[in-house]
Amino acid sequence: MPTLSTSAACPCGGASYASCCGPYIAGDALPPTAETLMRSRYTAFTLRDEAYLLATWHASTRPTDALFAEEEKVHWLGLEVKSALRLRQRKAVSADQAEEIHRDSVEFVARYKVNGRAHRLHEVSRFVREAGDGGALRWFYLDGSFPE
Secondary structure, eight states, X not given: OOOOOTTSOOTTXXXXXXXXXXXXXXXXXXXXXXXXHHHHHHHHHHHTOHHHHHHTBOTTTOOSSOSOOTTXXXXXXXXXXXXXXXXXXXXXXXXXXXXXXXXXXXXXXXEEEETTEEEEEEEEEEEEXXXXXTSOXXXXXXXXXXXX
């Protein structure tokens, strides 16, 4: 599994790994928003950190097979966040909207190369916030769709 120095730029586009995704991947902090979780999961993909990816994947949709093949050589090139639903909906939350604060979606494009050939993954990811290990509320990746 590749590693990053704490002063290295964060793969998700943040200033430094230590001040961006590093604390989440190390387990020292919980991502406070769905977008932050999505960025840390992108970084975990670049690092091939299967443990973090599985821990942040909702149990109802978490895969049971290995996420990475040993022979798979992916070079991640960058992440562009297109939109984060919760950021667009800055409005007061009434009692009947309370459930909505525990759901969010983030649209992004991740660029990568496999065997020198460029690809892009355009996804709208869905996230839920619920109690995790220890009872604290935390965000989990639920699933994603692929816009045309």
